[in-house]
Amino acid sequence: METFTYYPGCTLRTKAKDLDSYARSCAQALGIALEEPSDWQCCGGAYTTAKDEIATKLSAVRTLNAAKQAGNPLVTVCSACHNVIKQTNYDISNDEDMASKVNNYLKLDEAYTGETTVYHYLEMLRDVVGFDNIKAKVVKPFKGKKIAAYYGCLLLRPAKVLAMDDPENPVIMENFIKAIGGTPVIYAQRNECCGGYVTLEDKAQAQKRSSNVMNSAADMGADMIITACPLCLYNLKKNSGSDLPVYYFTELLAEALGLKEDTNE
Amino acid sequence: MNKNLKEQVLRSSGVNVLKCMRCGKCSGTCPSYDEMEYHPHQFVYMVEKGDIETLMKSDSIYKCLTCFACVERCPRGVEPAKVVEAVRLATVRQQGNNHLSPVQIPDMLDDDLPQQAIVTAFRKYAK
Ligand code: SF4
Ligand code: SF4
Numbered sequence: 175m176e177t178f179t180y181y182p183g184c185t186l187r188t189k190a191k192d193l194d195s196y197a198r199s200c201a202q203a204l205g206i207a208l209e210e211p212s213d214w215q216c217c218g219g220a221y222t223t224a225k226d227e228i229a230t231k232l233s234a235v236r237t238l239n240a241a242k243q244a245g246n247p248l249v250t251v252c253s254a255c256h257n258v259i260k261q262t263n264y265d266i267s268n269d270e271d272m273a274s275k276v277n278n279y280l281k282l283d284e285a286y287t288g289e290t291t292v293y294h295y296l297e298m299l300r301d302v303v304g305f306d307n308i309k310a311k312v313v314k315p316f317k318g319k320k321i322a323a324y325y326g327c328l329l330l331r332p333a334k335v336l337a338m339d340d341p342e343n344p345v346i347m348e349n350f351i352k353a354i355g356g357t358p359v360i361y362a363q364r365n366e367c368c369g370g371y372v373t374l375e376d377k378a379q380a381q382k383r384s385s386n387v388m389n390s391a392a393d394m395g396a397d398m399i400i401t402a403c404p405l406c407l408y409n410l411k412k413n414s415g416s417d418l419p420v421y422y423f424t425e426l427l428a429e430a431l432g433l434k435e436d437t438n439e
Numbered sequence: 440m441n442k443n444l445k446e447q448v449l450r451s452s453g454v455n456v457l458k459c460m461r462c463g464k465c466s467g468t469c470p471s472y473d474e475m476e477y478h479p480h481q482f483v484y485m486v487e488k489g490d491i492e493t494l495m496k497s498d499s500i501y502k503c504l505t506c507f508a509c510v511e512r513c514p515r516g517v518e519p520a521k522v523v524e525a526v527r528l529a530t531v532r533q534q535g536n537n538h539l540s541p542v543q544i545p546d547m548l549d550d551d552l553p554q555q556a557i558v559t560a561f562r563k564y565a566k
Contacts (some may be wrong), residue, residue, distance in 0.1 A: 184554045184558065185554045188554055189551065189554065206559045216558055219555050219556075219559030219562055220505055220559045220562045223453075223524050224524055224528050225451055227451075227528070230562065327506035328506075328563075331507035331511045332510050342511075354467050367452070367470045367504045367506035370506070370556075371479075371504075371556050371560040372471075372502070372504055374557070375501070375539070383504075386525045404555050405555045405559070406557050407553075408551055408552060
């Protein structure tokens, strides 16, 4: 059994409990042990790209260092946490000045310089479990279901840093959909932003963005849309005006593996 | 032109604005194009000229979604979003210049709003 240090993040503890609980039950069923660090802090939701920002990067470094101490790779399931933690890890590895300022503040027993390998949960499914192995364990395939994968902005970009998939022509979620027996739907807006945090102060902008995404998926015949991000789920459900169902990918995985009652019929 | 401000933005962003060939691809792909008074390629150009105060006063700095589309699609690797971020930081780091305050939050909440939206907005809009 492979062991990963698992970082849930703030929203999976509250509004996105489904994303979290199915991630845990599926990992167990797939032979992956997830160990949550005893204490962790919110990643901050957005990576501050500025080179002279140090304080806003510390919580991600603490998480990365917890995995290093445990001797595990780190996995996270929320697109935003994944983005923040991978970008932090990249900068700590490549920007000596930033690494030295961060370490000067944290005073760790041993400096953290980017040793931890970070996976998004989907990468763990692809690279560690293997989509073929998932397929073999599916008891309730999504046969005949047209499923649209929504990547949004944070899961793939910047590709040089996140190194997850081709940012313009990704396949990881489509291959996931095939593994659980569904038919992937390709649509133009799958890797464009949902409006993100702007929903707080500019509803109109969030409505415009999220309805573009939903209409694009619906136009291509999607029966449902899946995401890894709680904020995408919120915008697509709440701000798009569309009634296309939106689910977390972990929810569908749990259902396919027979770990959850049907919800989408 | 404010030389100190320009240097601060260049250093903070880590961007070499001279690499820009003004093709406009960043702005063409920007999902906030309609909402922004100044578009990503203009941020790059205006920072090069040192015309930063104009950008700091514009609402455009709060309209960028940090979606990294411009970063990914710029054929010259300029990374315009990092310039937008540096200009926004130069603004919100000024005393009394936060764009979002905790007292505004209760009115913005609904039952489904994820925490993520709030923490991200504070990262972007306040110091
Ligand atoms: S895409 Fe790049 S090179 Fe083209 S205008 Fe934008 S920053 Fe300049
Ligand atoms: S990161 Fe900001 S400026 Fe760049 S494309 Fe996205 S919204 Fe536009």
